[in-house]
Amino acid sequence: MTNWPFVPLTVYKRVGTDMVIKNEEDKTAAKTELYGRIRFYVCPYAVHKLSILGKGFLFIQSECTLAEASLMLPKNAQGHAMGVRSVLVHYLTIGEYDSEICRDDFELAEVRDKLQEAVDSYDQESKVVVLMRFRCGHVALGTAVLVPDYGICKSLGKDYYTDSTAGALQLNLDEI
16 A cells, blocks of 8 residues: 555666756656746746746746756655645746846846747747756756646636736745
8 A cells, every 4th residue: 555645766876875866767757847847837837927027037046956946856866755845926027027137147148049039939828938057057958838727827817817916926835
């Protein structure tokens, strides 16, 4: 009999005892799984911000490393408890990215052209552009499918984010 929540050993195997994801395929899986955990929160947020600010992207940052954020339980590979694991999500336009992020961060300035291309070409009713940055220095850029669909995201965004004065969305990974 298995106790739930069940945590596949492969998740801990990919981070290893040094808590670092080395294989590119494992990094991709970790980012995909993380997005899967937060998508029901970030997609309505993105659609709502799109209606206010225009085309942009989700900028997801964490004080965790990619390896730490990828674990389903807040325990490291040695079984010790980790601190609070969270992500901070901003919706930014390219103009905001240029003025607030690129001028101070060389690593993020390097992805600027690809980010511009992604923002210019994505279908805002079916996808969202996502830029992720983790404490370990890992930066990832891509597009993801809106979940739930655009209409539901629009309704949820209006319900949950219209009265919000916060410029960002903070999600505690251990409460999702």
